[in-house]
Amino acid sequence: MSSLPKKTNLSLHSDQDRGDGSLKYILSGDGAGDLFIINENTGDIQATKRLDREEKPVYILRAQAINRRTGRPVEPESEFIIKIHDINDNEPIFTKEVYTATVPEMSDVGTFVVQVTATDADDPTYGNSAKVVYSILQGQPYFSVESETGTYQFKTPESSPPGTPIGRIKASDVDIGENAEIEYSITEGEGLDIFDIITDQETQEGIITVKKLLDFEKKKVYTLKVEASNPHVEPRFLYLGPFKDSATVRIMVEDVDEPPVFSKLAYILQIREDAQINTTIGSVSAQDPDAARNPVKYSVDRHTDMDRIFNIDSANGSIFTSKLLDRETLLWHNITVIATEINNPKQSSRVPLYIKVLDVNDNAPEFAEFYETFVCEKAKADQLIQTLRAIDKDDPYSGHQFSFSLAPEAASGSNFTIQDNKDNTAGILTRKNGYNRHEMSTYLLPVVISDNDYPVQSSTGTVTVRVCACDHHGNMQSCHAEALVHPTGxxxxxxxxxxxxxxxxxxxxxxxxxxxxxxxKEPLIISKEDIRDNIVSYNDEGGGEEDTQAFDIGTLRNPEAIEDSKLRRDIVPEALFLPRRTPAARDNTDVRDFINQRLKENDTDPTAPPYDSLATYAYEGTGSVADSLSSLESVTTDGDQDYDYLSDWGPRFKKLADMYGGVDSDKDS
Structure with missing residues (x-):
């Protein structure tokens, strides 16, 4: 029995109550005045006796404050709902006093025998007062009952990976030690290959685990026969029979929200390349595999369709074009379609979609290459001078079939003819005997190429034919003003x-x-460029005749040069510049003879370059009466350098020789 205490904190109070006793509280509704009473002065509500939730779980009361003198209400009526809380004061009761059932004597373990049902009058939504648990008091080990529904039972989600434990079962054994060890095995049932069982060595419990992936949509319930046995039995007790027992285990597979599943692993669609925008190509289909069958929406993965050539109807999965297609640009389009649950966007799946663009004859054939050939002046009529080939970007189902012909404007009066070989090639033939390159050096031959598809496409290509002179073998030698490179030339x-x-x-x-x-040329070269390139500069200048103490001019003496007048003139004689340690020459005769010898050699050899003279006599002192031996002035009055110095070399040599021949003997050389 449920009860409500006589003293409660449930009370009614009006804002108009000043505490002077002018107001009166009244109560009406279920059990008012019988089960529930109200203090008319304070508004407190109390129960008059114990209440039974199973008899009436809810009471609805109405309370109001009225003026005690006039009897009129001072506020609108208020409604109260009193709910009786349950206590576990009822025991379970079977729906029948006796259950009668039959079972065949050779029935398999796990065979259903009878369904027993018990009810509890307590509140099932409040605590565990109404929870019923079944057990067998007598009849074991031949019969068993599920504790919750009247037969063991476990639940596992369909997403459980292999190895996941589902539940434990326990067989009792009064023995101890080794004799109390238990082995478990699944011997029969629908899930022999789906589930497995192992023994917990510490607790001797059987642990049922998942062996293969589950699928709620394929099978929701599995019934297994689990057997427990003693692995250690003394032989002397074997006559007592098998030391084992069995129980039936029911495993419920719970549904898990899974992503949509497409009807195919991949889709292949086709469309003509001349299809207009918004042309439907085909469709894809996906469904939620869960029992709820949540609706799905479709979309195109734009990472696989960057140019947005295709689109999809989000509701029915229809694929349609959003741009024009061109098979010659791209034959296959590989995109990905996504299906997403509307109620749970996290659940989505993808499928590849391959779209093939079918060919349409929208390209004209054209020459396979640029053709420029030649014809010999002595060519004969009907002579083959060039073979033509064509290509076409289209790909007709029956293959290419090209035809070749001269353009109408060139067909009449042409000096050449076209022979169609009917194998997608054609030959250019001469139409007459002999050609004259001086009368006509080049012919432009327009050729029309057509295909055999629908609609027929054609184009005109031009072949350039040059008239050339050839040898008796037909090899080209020359074509008008220029030679034409040709494999036979x-x-x-x-x-x-x-x-x-x-x-x-x-x-x-x-x-x-x-x-x-x-x-x-004259005995001495006058060219400015020749001498400029061969001047040797020492960047040192002495004091002329007055500076003979600073430089021994005797070093200019070269006895080998005096004895051998046949020196090479094509190189600078380095031997003349080698430093030699010779006694200081006071005798001017040696110098004079040396200069005269050089002067004589240059006068008698008109082809000799001035290398030796310039290299030998580039030194001079200051104050020389012969002036500078070089015509190259470092500073001139007008700022221009005079390079015309070769013409006065002879007179300068003579002047220098006379000068040394006329020096006093007591003067330094």
């Missing part, structure tokens, strides 16, 4: 040989002209 080696001959001839002419010019 001059070889690369022949052209190189001709070029080398021309270069050799030019070099010979240049050398001959140079030698001839050299013979006509």
């Amino acid at each position: 001059l070889s690369t080696g022949a052209l190189i040989a001709i070029l080398l001959c021309i270069v050799t001839l030019l070099v010979t002419v240049v050398l001959f002209a140079a030698l001839r010019r050299q013979r006509k």
Whole structure:
């Protein structure tokens, strides 16, 4: 029985109550005046006796404050709901006093026998007062009952990976030690290959685990027969029979929210390349595999369709074009479609979609290459001079079939004809005997190429034919003003040989002209460029005749040069510049003889370059009466350098010799 205490904290109070006793509280509704009374002065509500939730769980009362003198309400009526809390004051009661059932004597373990049902009048939503647990008091080990529904039972989500423990079962054994060890095994049932059982060595409990992946949508309940046995039995007790027992285990597979599943692992669609925008190509389909069958929406993964060529209807999965297609640009489009649960966007799946663009004859055939050929002046009529080939970007189902012909404007009066070989090639043939390159050096031959598809596409290509002179073998030699390189013309080696001959001839002419010019030159070369490049500068200048103490001019004496007048003139004689330690020469005769010898050699040899003279006599002192031996002035009055100095070399040598011949003997050389 449920009860409500006589003293409660439930009370009614009006804002109009000043505590002077002018107001009166009244109560009406379920049990008012019988089960519930109200203090008319304070508004406190009390129960008059014990209450039974199972008889009436809820009471609805109405209370009001009225003026004691006039009897009129001072506030609107208020409604109260009193709910009786349950206590476990009822025992479970079976729906029948006796259950009668039959079972065949050879029935398999786990066979259903009878369903027993017990009810509890207590509140099932409040605590465990109404929870019923079943157990067998007599009849074991032949029968068993599930504790919650009247037969062991476990639950596991369908997402449980292999190895996940589901539940434990326990077989009792009054023995101790080794004799109390228990082994468990699954011997029968629908889940022999789906579940497994192992023994916890510490507790001797059987642990049922998942062996393979589960699928709620395929099977929701598995019934297993689990057997417990003693692995250690003394032989003397074997006559007592098998030391084992069995129990039935029911495993409930719980549904888990899974992502949508497409009807195919991949989709392949086709569409013509001339399809208009918004043309439907096909569709994909996906469903929520869960029992709830939540609706899904579709979308295209834009990472696989960056140009947004395709789109999809989010509701029905129809694929349609959003841009024009071109098979010659891209034959296959590989995109990915996403299906997402509307109620749970985290649950989504993907599927590849391959779209093939079918060919349409929208390209005209054209020459496979640029054709430029030649015809010999002595060619005969009907002579093949070039074979033509064509290509087409289209890919017709039956293959390419090209046809070749001369353009209408060139068909009449042409000097050449086109022969269609019917194998996608054509030949250009001569139409007459002999051609004259001086009358017509080049022919432009327009050729029309057509395909055999629908609609027919054609284009016009131009073949350039040059008239050339050929040898008796038909090899091209020359075409008008320039030679045309051709596989049957001059070889690369022949052209190189001709070029080398021309270069050799030019070099010979240049050398001959140079030698001839050299013979006509004066004894001393006057050319400014020749002498400028061969001046040796020492960046040192002495004091002339007055500075003979600073430099021994006797070092200029070269006995080898005096004895041998046949020195080489093609190189600078380095031997003249080698330093030699010679006694200081006081005799001016040696210097004079040396200079005279040099002067004589230069006067008698008109082809000798001035290297020796410049290299030997580049030194002079200051104050020389012969002035400078060089015509190169470091500073001039007008700022321009005079390079015309070769013409006065002879007189300068003579003047220097006379000067040394006329010096006093007591003066320093």
